[in-house]
Amino acid sequence: MLREDYSTWRCGQHVLSLARPRVMGILNVTPDSFSDGGENTDPAAAVERALQMLDEGADIIDVGGESTSTWRPGAKPVTPEEEAHRIVPVIRGILAKAPTAIISVDTRHAAVAKICARLGVSILNDVTGFTDPAMVQVAAESDCGCIVMHWNKLGGPVTRRMVQLDSERPARMRRPVPTSTRRFTLPEAAPVMREIMGFLGDQARVLMRAGVSHDRICIDPGPGFDKTYDQDVVIQRATRKLVSMGYPVLNAVSRKRFVGAVSGVKDAPERDFATTGIALAAVESGARVLRVHDVAGVCQALDTYWAVTKADPRQGFVSIGSNVGDRLENLSRAVRLINEIPMTCVVQASHAYETQPAYGIETNVVNAVVEIRTELAPIVLIDRLLDIETQLKRVRDPRLAGHGPRTIDCDLCFVEDEEHAGPKLTLPHPHLGERDYVLVPMEDLMHDPVRYLMHAGVPVYAPEDRVGHVVAEVGELDWQ
Known part of the structure; x- marks a missing residue:
């Protein structure tokens, strides 16, 4: 752009x-x-x-x-x-x-x-x-x-500027006009x-x-x-x-x-x-x-x-996943809510995929990836995504370090020309290149996501070395 x-x-x-x-x-x-x-x-x-x-x-x-x-x-x-x-x-x-x-x-x-x-x-x-x-x-x-x-x-003394202004004496005036000085407030x-x-x-x-x-x-x-x-x-x-x-x-x-x-x-x-x-x-x-x-x-x-x-829209990708309740509907509702975030729109959403559990999750997860355009700063956008998780009643168990059951999980994975590090947000997502459940859905959104991410400096694992492998396609998301 x-x-x-x-x-x-x-x-x-x-x-x-x-x-x-x-x-x-x-x-x-x-x-x-x-x-x-x-x-x-x-x-x-x-x-x-x-x-x-x-x-x-x-x-x-x-x-x-x-x-x-x-x-x-x-x-x-x-x-x-x-x-x-x-x-x-x-x-x-x-x-x-x-x-x-x-x-x-x-x-x-x-x-x-x-x-x-x-x-x-x-x-x-x-x-x-x-x-x-x-x-x-x-x-x-x-x-x-x-x-x-x-x-x-x-170097040199610090003095405020001043200039001499000379004025011509009009013919009708008998006395000369005195020279004036214009002074300035700064050097x-x-x-x-x-x-x-x-x-x-x-x-x-x-x-x-x-x-x-x-x-x-x-x-x-x-x-x-x-x-x-x-x-x-x-x-x-x-x-x-x-x-x-x-x-x-x-x-x-x-x-x-x-x-x-x-x-x-x-x-x-x-x-x-x-x-x-x-x-x-x-x-x-x-x-x-x-x-x-x-x-x-x-x-x-x-x-x-x-x-x-400043008009400054940027491309980004959000990974969404659900393993509780009506998983496909949870994803669809999440995409609709993402599309309502101020100064942000959904460009397209991948199909939903059944994926193997990863990171200590005990059941299969339905995952998808959403391509967005946003003019929000990433640290602002992540708060809006966390609000969506709350709105869809995600419950976080502190004993499971974020890997427990969830109605919805919204991970901001990538934003064009952005990198960030911190407890709340790391960009690009530190595990982006190892997640099959992100990389495969991204193929619905672009020709060669591996090449795209590698060009952006994100290392990508070989398919056999990834986690959360895709096992089946579930269907399309109803978000529009």
């Missing part, structure tokens, strides 16, 4: 589509961060917070073990050993519970970056912009995505952006000369880092200029001091609403990654903003 934006960001084993904006959740495991210091110093609590952010809609978790407050005069910087001690258990814990999660590590230390890349981190977020040759080497030796941030004190944008864009472009080229491909690089103008409030506003207004450089642009204004200055909110933790406003303005100007503390709030605002301003 035609889209306004085809760009992607290659991060390790992930190819993150930027056809819609992505949210990066901030996970500071530091005792002294300016807005959330001390909240996640316990590794177990930090892992739980990361999983919570994934369920709230975060696409990326950015783990940091050193607050920038340690760079201020008189402060004691965190050693690489201490930073690794803080973040390594957290990264391991997240990947243990969400193996396909996209994790970014916020570090300036090459030794820490190297350890994290080996652990499975997908993104290196360097606040010093890869000015350390050792960091460049780590980036080149890994396949991680790289965030180049500007943190150089902008001139050109020198500010020339310096920032020059640095970001230079450092991106340093990475590429070292072997980092262009599609792995993202840029961040570094709001709040040795910049005045006025300069930060100038930078935000120039987001389109940053986008024109040809790299994904990260917007990282969350709870920053300049957000408080323009909103009037003094306490950093109270600046989330103001942060959301600036983030949405950045998205409208082309920024495609939002680094935020309040993941739930920003995702709600972003999903609704995107839904009402």
